[in-house]
Amino acid sequence: MRKEAIIKQVGRILLFNSLFLFISFFISFYLHESSAASLLFSAFITLIFGVFPMIFVPRITEINFREGMMTVVLGWLVTCIAGALPYIMYGHEFSLANAWFESVSGYTTTGSTILNDIESLPRGLLFWRSSTHWIGGIGVVLFTILILPESSTERIVLLNTEISDLAKMNFQYRSKKVLMILAVVYVGLTILETVALRITGMSLFDSINQSFATIATGGFSTKNASIAGFNNPAVDIIIMIFMVLSGLHFGLIFNTIVGKTPNLFKSKIVQAFIAVLVLGIIITSLKLYFDGVYDNLPDAFRYGAFQVISVGTTTGFANADSKNWPPLAQIVIIYFTIQCAMVGSTSGGMKFDRIYIFFKSIKKQIKLLKHPRAIVNLKVDGRMVSSEMEMRVKTFIVFYLFIVLVVTIILAAMNIDLMTAFSASIATIGNVGPGFGDVSSLGNFSSLPDAGKYVLSINMLLGRLEIFSFISLFVLDSWK
Amino acid sequence: MRIKYKLFAGFLLINLMLLVAGAMSIYELVQLRNKTVATIDGNYFALNRLNTMLKSVEKEDRAVLLLLLGQWEDGRQALGAADSAFNVTYREARNSVSDNLILEKIGDQYATFKHIWELPIVDTKKQGNLNWYYTVFIPEFRTTTAMIEKAMTYSRNQMHTESKQIFEASYTALMPGIVAIISAILMSLLMYFFISRFFSLPINNVLKGLKEYNSKKKPFRVTVNTNDELKELSAEIKKALGE
Numbered sequence: 001m002r003k004e005a006i007i008k009q010v011g012r013i014l015l016f017n018s019l020f021l022f023i024s025f026f027i028s029f030y031l032h033e034s035s036a037a038s039l040l041f042s043a044f045i046t047l048i049f050g051v052f053p054m055i056f057v058p059r060i061t062e063i064n065f066r067e068g069m070m071t072v073v074l075g076w077l078v079t080c081i082a083g084a085l086p087y088i089m090y091g092h093e094f095s096l097a098n099a100w101f102e103s104v105s106g107y108t109t110t111g112s113t114i115l116n117d118i119e120s121l122p123r124g125l126l127f128w129r130s131s132t133h134w135i136g137g138i139g140v141v142l143f144t145i146l147i148l149p150e151s152s153t154e155r156i157v158l159l160n161t162e163i164s165d166l167a168k169m170n171f172q173y174r175s176k177k178v179l180m181i182l183a184v185v186y187v188g189l190t191i192l193e194t195v196a197l198r199i200t201g202m203s204l205f206d207s208i209n210q211s212f213a214t215i216a217t218g219g220f221s222t223k224n225a226s227i228a229g230f231n232n233p234a235v236d237i238i239i240m241i242f243m244v245l246s247g248l249h250f251g252l253i254f255n256t257i258v259g260k261t262p263n264l265f266k267s268k269i270v271q272a273f274i275a276v277l278v279l280g281i282i283i284t285s286l287k288l289y290f291d292g293v294y295d296n297l298p299d300a301f302r303y304g305a306f307q308v309i310s311v312g313t314t315t316g317f318a319n320a321d322s323k324n325w326p327p328l329a330q331i332v333i334i335y336f337t338i339q340c341a342m343v344g345s346t347s348g349g350m351k352f353d354r355i356y357i358f359f360k361s362i363k364k365q366i367k368l369l370k371h372p373r374a375i376v377n378l379k380v381d382g383r384m385v386s387s388e389m390e391m392r393v394k395t396f397i398v399f400y401l402f403i404v405l406v407v408t409i410i411l412a413a414m415n416i417d418l419m420t421a422f423s424a425s426i427a428t429i430g431n432v433g434p435g436f437g438d439v440s441s442l443g444n445f446s447s448l449p450d451a452g453k454y455v456l457s458i459n460m461l462l463g464r465l466e467i468f469s470f471i472s473l474f475v476l477d478s479w480k
Numbered sequence: 481m482r483i484k485y486k487l488f489a490g491f492l493l494i495n496l497m498l499l500v501a502g503a504m505s506i507y508e509l510v511q512l513r514n515k516t517v518a519t520i521d522g523n524y525f526a527l528n529r530l531n532t533m534l535k536s537v538e539k540e541d542r543a544v545l546l547l548l549l550g551q552w553e554d555g556r557q558a559l560g561a562a563d564s565a566f567n568v569t570y571r572e573a574r575n576s577v578s579d580n581l582i583l584e585k586i587g588d589q590y591a592t593f594k595h596i597w598e599l600p601i602v603d604t605k606k607q608g609n610l611n612w613y614y615t616v617f618i619p620e621f622r623t624t625t626a627m628i629e630k631a632m633t634y635s636r637n638q639m640h641t642e643s644k645q646i647f648e649a650s651y652t653a654l655m656p657g658i659v660a661i662i663s664a665i666l667m668s669l670l671m672y673f674f675i676s677r678f679f680s681l682p683i684n685n686v687l688k689g690l691k692e693y694n695s696k697k698k699p700f701r702v703t704v705n706t707n708d709e710l711k712e713l714s715a716e717i718k719k720a721l722g723e
Contacts, residue, residue, distance in 0.1 A: 034652075041500060044500050052674075057674070057678075058705055088655065091651040
């Protein structure tokens with residue numbers, strides 16, 4: 001494995017990050033904020049580390065799969081370290097563990113926070129916080145190779161690593177075009193949401209920040225009370241629409257816009273995802289109404305729908321505190337925390353497509369029980385799912401749930417109550433953000449011990465990198 | 481890029497980072513020094529002035545007691561001196577206490593208090609009248625001293641808050657240094673890796689190739705892809721050896 005090839009790609013990723021750090025610095029500098037110095041120095045460090053490999057490493061025309069895999073995993077780790085720099089240097093609520101947790105949570109688009117008072121943060125730092133979502137949303141690696149292109153071979157290898165096989169199932173394009181599609185949809189949705197939020201009367205700064213967090217399915221808000229802080233039904237509706245869109249396959253969104261197939265209206269997975277989401281909304285909202293949590297049905301639907309969509313798309317915004325909701329509503333939310341959104345979107349975690357294939361596989365097994373000699377094919381949107389992929393999906397689900405269990409046990413061993421431990425575990429590996437107990441939708445992770453924050457940070461990275469990519473970093477054989 | 485420019489750029493970047501870290505630390509330390517001086521001087525000055533104001537009011541109380549005893553000359557002299565001291569320190573305190581609203585309230589209360597003892601006391605019904613002293617004078621005296629003590633408490637709290645800010649500022653001043661040290665170590669390791677990978681290794685390969693050519697008459701098959709003088713050197717050797 002050529003270490004220099006990996007270092008060069010990671011350098012590019014750092015250069016891309018330094019651009020956003022400089023923008024954040026200019027905001028702080030313009031507003032005469034105390035965070036300007038920490039942002040400037042972080043931008044310089046990131047820039048210098050990014051430029052360094054560009055000077056020494058000669059042009060590399062192609063990288064192999066292992067190098068691509070290492071670039072993606074190391075890219076995420078190095079980016080998270082760079083992202084923590086402004087927080088560490090700013091201080092206040094950011095201890096070393098807190099800064100690392102906030103940075104990982106930002107880049108992995110988890111949206112869990114350790115901040116008790118978000119509104120007291122300088123605006124430059126708030127912008128940086130949202131930027132980590134936006135950069136991480138589409139995968140910092142994809143962005144960098146799109147903006148700083150060198151060779152198409154590099155793009156393809158990195159794309160194969162970054163997007164799982166499932167994500168590519170619906171794409172009929174060459175990888176180069178896939179990158180363009182992702183970027184166009186991503187930037188387009190961000191601009192659209194910013195404009196829509198501005199129309200509701202939200203400030204430009206808040207609009208941009210909420211859009212960054214929504215499209216990346218992140219969940220960092222500029223308000224202590226998340227979206228509840230705006231207390232505006234129009235804002236809730238707009239964010240709900242964009243959360244759903246961001247939870248869908250970006251390639252299908254693009255196809256729908258340009259009138260090609262497969263698209264959102266033809267895809268069976270999309271239809272199933274929306275149906276499950278609607279069912280969840282109905283159950284939660286009716287339970288909230290009949291249990292008297294909200295006096296009228298529109299309010300029950302406003303808060304019920306927002307929370308279900310927010311968790312179901314792994315965004316993690318909140319317009320109400322679901323901590324005291326009836327058990328059935330909480331169970332629905334826990335289900336969506338495990339299920340997560342669709343592959344090909346910016347969401348992390350298990351992904352709905354795996355659940356869909358898993359249930360189709362169960363159906364197939366039942367058919368085989370009835371007719372043992374029958375040849376039963378498993379198809380998703382008209383494409384056959386190979387037995388190998390079926391097995392990988394099942395292995396992934398089992399391994400995913402095993403990690404959830406292990407992390408819950410580790411957190412419980414730190415004297416964290418079971419509900420907090422379990423929900424923190426599923427919320428971080430699913431890159432959702434909030435859970436229940438001490439880490440509820442309007443709460444934060446500050447009360448957890450530092451060791452717990454480090455464990456949950458690893459959990460977030462596992463969820464973002466779909467477990468196996470992350471583990472590959474520690475398989476020493478691959479470094480030879 | 482030529483080797484000398486590559487090395488120059490590498491060292492320049494390390495130095496640039498250290499320069500920025502140094503400049504930032506110096507800037508933050510100067511800010512910290514100014515803030516520390518301002519906090520200590522400002523709050524000490526404010527507390528000192530408020531204390532003088534409190535003592536002046538207490539002196540006025542004793543002077544009024546002299547007037548109640550009929551000692552007009554001593555009483556009025558003491559009142560004049562205390563009032564003058566109060567007014568001078570009040571003006572100075574207005575410039576040093578950050579919350580001017582408290583000072584304005586003290587000024588208004590002092591005017592009310594002063595109005596009581598400004599009026600004649602000796603040879604009036606007030607002389608020797610303890611009832612007037614306790615029901616009219618003492619309540620205003622207590623209100624005035626309570627207000628000054630409140631301002632002193634505010635200044636002490638302010639000092640505590642500012643000390644916390646100084647502590648946070650010292651953290652900000654310290655961090656660029658720490659981050660720069662760690663970054664410099666990492667960059668040095670990175671530079672060591674680049675130098676050994678892109679300078680030492682190709683030179684060793686060329687050397688090995690030449691040795692094998694000379695001793696074992698093996699063909700010179702060394703590929704250098706660094707796109708600098710080393711690549712040119714390898715090409716020239718190949719040309720010279722007729723490869």
